[in-house]
Amino acid sequence: MRSPPFLDPRTSSVSEGFDPELSMMAVRPPIFPVSTYAFPSAEEAARYFEVALGKIAAETSSPVGLIYARLNHPNAEMFEDGLRSVERGAAAAAAFTSGMAAITSTVMTLAKPGQKLLYQRPVYGGTDHFFRHMLPEWNIEAIAVDDGGWDEALARHHATLGLVYLETPANPTLHMIDLDAVRAGIDRAVPDRHVQLLVDNTFLGPVFQSPLEHGADVVLYSATKFLGGHSDLVAGAVAARDPAVISRIKTTRAFFGTICEPFTAWMLQRSMATLWLRMTKQSKNATKLVSMLSAHPAVERVHHPSLFTGDQARIFRSQCRAPGSMIAIELRGGRPAAFRFLNALRLVRLAVSLGGVESLACHPRTTTASEMSEEDLRASGVTDGLVRLSVGVEHWRDLAQDLARALDAAS
Ligand SMILES: Cc1ncc(COP(=O)(O)O)c(C=O)c1O
Incomplete structure (x- = not known):
């Protein structure tokens, strides 16, 4: 290079x-x-395999080409x-x-x-x-x-x-x-x-x-x-x-x-090539949304590193450069309220996975974390009212509107 x-x-x-x-x-x-690559000679093929199988240390041999x-x-x-x-x-x-x-x-x-x-x-x-x-x-x-x-x-x-x-x-x-x-x-x-x-x-x-x-x-x-x-x-x-x-x-x-x-x-x-652009924009979007989420009466608690206090805030400052775009919100009213909220979303899609350009929401207790034991769920704070949001690159005001409307429906 x-x-x-x-x-x-x-x-x-x-x-x-x-x-x-x-x-x-x-x-x-x-x-x-x-699927497969041509060798320059039979001798070289044998050497490539010896390196690939660890019989000759890669550092002690001249570079090997591709095999399979x-x-x-x-x-x-x-x-x-x-x-x-x-x-x-x-x-x-x-x-x-x-x-x-x-x-x-x-x-x-x-x-x-x-x-x-x-x-x-x-x-x-x-x-x-x-x-x-x-x-x-x-x-x-x-x-x-x-x-x-x-x-x-x-x-x-x-x-x-x-x-x-x-x-x-x-x-x-x-x-x-x-x-x-x-x-x-x-x-x-x-x-x-x-x-x-x-x-x-x-x-x-x-x-x-x-x-x-x-x-x-x-x-x-x-x-x-x-x-x-x-x-x-x-x-x-x-x-x-x-x-x-x-x-x-x-x-x-x-x-x-x-x-x-x-x-x-x-x-x-x-x-x-766009990782920095996407993640920076997504993190800024999420940070803008958390104040609206925290202020809504349907929301009991918002988890986002920008809101951390005490020891969690100290850890965030010492090892992270930005809060990122994952948010967890705990809804008053447990699972029924969480489901009402998720079913009312229009722009934010109801799906597992995260980190994409589009915003997603899911209910971990009944999806991605559904196999965790009751003890682990309790010890980890994965409650029935917890909803996970992955914030995308959309305009944050459109997201804020969608989330606020769905929270109104959950109240
Ligand atoms: C934190 C974390 N680690 C690992 C995985 C597993 O990754 P994959 O679904 O690509 O196998 C996931 C998937 O959701 C995840 O959220």
Whole structure:
């Protein structure tokens, strides 16, 4: 690549990872809908496989070309280079076929049978299901921790601790976790080895939060959300401080078959060029809406980082650059009021998922978080009256009007 080093992410997100000289001087990346790649010779084919299977360390060998699109392909590589360039602290990245593929492939790479995984609840419902119902089948126990419980949990499980997994802000409550404090707690409890800290950064993205600069080792994304940004693809991504960790995760990806396919990787790379514009506009829109929402009599409480007080406000200031565009509102009148509100929306669509250019609303208790246990729901504050909003790029006044009218209908 000829691009100068240390570009601002708003610049590198536009074209990092793409070299026109490798693509007939096209100014934007082409798609490579190709399953298999020709080798220059049989000897080189044998060497490529030795490197790909880890029999020769990639660093000690001259570069290898592409083999087969389940292992690697140009569109995934271009997106990964772009993500690495904007994720502060990242040395390498990997693209996946969904956020869940990124999470499951990464956890299955880094945790071993007999170990414990500590996570702070709530986490996204799919992650919660994987942790509580699937990991035990592989003899990995996932243990939920609440605010203030970290020292005790780390003291109790330090000997068998394999991984720590955090989602901040959490889906759907927007609760934030102090990453530096959890990292320091892990290092105090386990001084003799490095325990990997994984952070799902889907809600704030590389634009507003850089977990790798706050003690995390691996950052995970549902790229379906803000990275893709148009509700027209499903994908996932992982970035890490240590390139060897990404190499191990990519080996798992090759055998699980969870690489993002070329067309989706191409769409993702195209979306990265507008990531800063979209997320900045969406965050500003959300911040404008929260005062109207807070003032409405049908609303009991609004959760948005711009309204945080006390310790949550301190965490927000210390590790985030903007509040983002996810809002959770608690309606007076519980589930019936929440359903009346959702059914009355006209502009904001009633749908799961988030982070797209269009605004969406959903009722987590009966949809994305419906499989969480009663205890987890109570401990996490996922109430019957809670509605999650993902604010898009529309004009905020139109959104305000739609939300106010639907709140009137819910009262
Ligand atoms: C915070 C978070 N992480 C992970 C996921 C899973 O991503 P995907 O649906 O792309 O598999 C989601 C999906 O909603 C999510 O909200």
